[in-house]
Amino acid sequence: MFANATPERPGLYFTVLGEPALKMLRYQQQFRFFDAARLNTAVRFINLSEVVLEKDLEAVLAEIVREVEAAGPAFVMVDSFRTVVRKAGGGTGDVELQAFVQRLALHLTSWQATTFLLGEYLEGEIRDNPVFTVADSLFWLYQQVERNSIVRKLQVMKLRGQASVPGLHTFRITADGLQTFPRTFGLTGRAHKSGGRRRLSCGIAELDAMMGGGVPEGDSLLVAGPSGSGKSVLATQFIAEGLHHDEPGILAIFEERPEEYAGRAASLGMDFAIPRRDGKLEIPYLRPLDLSVDETMREIIDAVERTGAKRLVIDSLAGFELALAPGFRTDFRESLYRMIGALTRTGVTVVSTVELVESFTELALSPYSISFLSDDIIRLRFVELDSRLCKVLMVVKMRGGDHSKDIREYELTSEGLRVGARLTGYRGLITGVPGPFASDFREGQSYRT
Numbered sequence: 001m002f003a004n005a006t007p008e009r010p011g012l013y014f015t016v017l018g019e020p021a022l023k024m025l026r027y028q029q030q031f032r033f034f035d036a037a038r039l040n041t042a043v044r045f046i047n048l049s050e051v052v053l054e055k056d057l058e059a060v061l062a063e064i065v066r067e068v069e070a071a072g073p074a075f076v077m078v079d080s081f082r083t084v085v086r087k088a089g090g091g092t093g094d095v096e097l098q099a100f101v102q103r104l105a106l107h108l109t110s111w112q113a114t115t116f117l118l119g120e121y122l123e124g125e126i127r128d129n130p131v132f133t134v135a136d137s138l139f140w141l142y143q144q145v146e147r148n149s150i151v152r153k154l155q156v157m158k159l160r161g162q163a164s165v166p167g168l169h170t171f172r173i174t175a176d177g178l179q180t181f182p183r184t185f186g187l188t189g190r191a192h193k194s195g196g197r198r199r200l201s202c203g204i205a206e207l208d209a210m211m212g213g214g215v216p217e218g219d220s221l222l223v224a225g226p227s228g229s230g231k232s233v234l235a236t237q238f239i240a241e242g243l244h245h246d247e248p249g250i251l252a253i254f255e256e257r258p259e260e261y262a263g264r265a266a267s268l269g270m271d272f273a274i275p276r277r278d279g280k281l282e283i284p285y286l287r288p289l290d291l292s293v294d295e296t297m298r299e300i301i302d303a304v305e306r307t308g309a310k311r312l313v314i315d316s317l318a319g320f321e322l323a324l325a326p327g328f329r330t331d332f333r334e335s336l337y338r339m340i341g342a343l344t345r346t347g348v349t350v351v352s353t354v355e356l357v358e359s360f361t362e363l364a365l366s367p368y369s370i371s372f373l374s375d376d377i378i379r380l381r382f383v384e385l386d387s388r389l390c391k392v393l394m395v396v397k398m399r400g401g402d403h404s405k406d407i408r409e410y411e412l413t414s415e416g417l418r419v420g421a422r423l424t425g426y427r428g429l430i431t432g433v434p435g436p437f438a439s440d441f442r443e444g445q446s447y448r449t
Contacts, residue, residue, distance in 0.1 A: 001075050002033045005042040009074035012067060013045045016052050016083040021045035024079075032176050044071065052084055057100045060084055065107050075114050081131070082119030101134040136160040141171070149325040151292065154180060170292040181294035183338070197400065200311065200349055202234065203241030206419035207378075210395050210404035215376060217310075219400060220340050220350045222373075225380030229391060230412045231353040233268065234378070235313040236261075237416045238351050240270040243280060247310040250303050250348075251283040252296075254319030258283035268416050282307055286320070292328055293335035296320070297342055304348055312343060316353040340373050375399040380410075383429055392429060393419065 001011030015021045024045060028034050039045075051063045068076060078084065101117075108115045117131065123142070132138055138158035144151045152171050156164040171180040199214030208214040215221050215238075223231045239249040253261050261283060262272040275281035282303045286296055304312065314320065321332055328335060343350050352374070377397040383390050393410050395403045407429050409420040426434040 001043050001077065002035060002038065005038070005073075005075055007041045010042050010044055010071055011075035011077070012071055012073045013043065013077045013079065014048050014064065014067075015045060015079055016048050021047045030175075048084070057084075057096070061100060061104055061107075064104065068108065068111060068113065072111060073113050075116070076108055077116045077118065079118040080120060081117035082121065097131070098134055101131055105134060132158070146326040151325045151328075170294055172295070181292060181298050183294060200238075200247075201241050201245075203237035203244075204234070204417055204419055206408070207234075207393075207417075210406065210408070210419075211376070211398060212401050212403050215349055215351075216400040217349055218344055218347055219375035220344055220352070220373065221376040221378065223351060223353045223378045223380065224356055226356055226382060229380040229382065230410070230417050231355070231380060232264075232315050233412055233417050234380075235315050235351050235353055236265050236268065236270060239281070239311055239313055240265065240272075242311040243272075243275050246280075248280045248307040249275075249311040250300060250307065250309045250313070251281070252286055252300050252303075252312065252314045253283060254286055254323050255316060258285050268414065270416075279307060282309075286323060292325065293332075293339055296323075297339045300343065301346060304343075304346055309348055312348045312350045314350065314352040316355055318355045337373055381430070384433055385423075385426070392423060394430070 001013060005011035013021075013024070015024055025039075029036070046067055048060065048063060051060055064076075064078070105115065117135065119131075121129075135158065137156070137160065140155045140157050142153060144153055152173070153168045154171050155168050156166075165182055165184050167183050169180055169182050171178055173179075198217050199208070199212070200217055201208050201214045202211075223234055225231050236251075239251055242249045251258075251261065256264075262276070265272050272281055272283070276283065284299055284303055286299060300312065300314075303309065317336070324332070340350060340352075374397070376399060377395070378393060379396050380391065380393050383392050391410050391412075392407050394405075394407045397403075406422045408422050411418055411420065423429060425436055427437055428434040
């Protein structure tokens with residue numbers, strides 16, 4: 001009502017026994033949308049408690065009609081309509097109740113008033129309810145308890161005259177009111193078209209060369225590796241390189257606070273304080289529990305639109321999964337598919353990091369089997385060489401073109417990640433436990449252990 005009602009076409013809010021008008025006003029004042037100057041002009045609260053207690057449904061209908069005829073409202077709310085039915089209807093049958101709802105709807109439609117009937121119902125009461133039969137639309141809101149988490153969800157169960165998005169959509173009650181996060185957010189409408197498929201530098205010349213000139217603009221790059229392998233350092237350098245070329249960026253982090261992340265970047269010679277102050281860089285902290293993927297997507301895309309970001313880092317997918325409510329972790333793979341698709345449609349280049357538990361028998365790319373979602377993949381890993389623990393990297397996949405097949409050693413320095421020479425003379429590097437080639441091994445000859 002506060003968003004749409006005007007003095008010429010006001011909104012009428014009928015309260016019943018559950019929450020008198022005075023109590024309703026006291027609580028609504030805590031929300032930002034509340035505007036006391038609009039009370040009794042654009043927004044009017046009317047208490048029906050006495051009518052409901054002392055009279056029948058016909059008297060309730062007559063009172064509502066009288067107020068509506070006097071005000072000519074654009075919006076009418078009855079809260080709670082179920083209380084009206086219980087207290088005033090008594091033993092009223094389904095036919096009489098249905099007729100009451102129809103007459104109420106006809107009266108309000110003749111004044112072109114949009115009507116909201118609010119009520120507390122159990123899920124099992126949806127079927128064969130006369131109110132739900134007459135209503136043009138039905139929005140079902142409920143709380144879902146998942147272990148120690150509570151998630152609010154909304155379903156559009158009925159919507160006459162137009163299509164609706166199926167499925168369950170999460171929502172939150174915030175200081176701004178009710179905020180919904182549709183499942184199809186970011187996946188509809190026209191995709192962003194960039195002027196060309198230029199290559200974006202990672203800030204590491206040798207790695208850019210291995211990728212054929214850098215990351216293709218608008219791609220999704222997955223950086224996979226064990227803890228301590230430098231995934232976050234590489235991602236930070238990617239953002240810093242963009243800022244150096246006046247390309248705004250977003251760092252969506254889940255495992256550190258923004259100040260800690262920016263401080264670690266400063267220790268590598270990357271100053272994020274000035275870009276953050278100038279609105280060129282945002283580091284949203286997305287660590288609170290009970291997140292939904294759609295809510296996270298909304299937060300990130302809003303930040304992209306505010307800054308005009310060209311580069312986005314998600315650090316890390318493991319931290320992101322832990323921040324979700326338990327129910328959303330079950331569908332994490334599907335959710336990532338929707339999120340990555342929505343983000344790349346904006347034209348932003350996405351770099352995601354994922355932590356792997358190192359295996360010395362295979363080269364795993366992701367614990368979520370989401371490698372197919374990524375256009376490009378860089379794999380970092382530890383290997384043992386000459387009784388030393390070394391780090392090696394390889395470009396595993398480049399959907400946009402050819403790339404180097406070399407396995408190269410790298411190190412983490414005070415200035416970031418530095419790529420070294422190509423490793424030669426070893427077999428089994430990707431297993432993490434390589435061995436030297438046999439002295440009698442010749443090119444074209446198979447090696448036997």
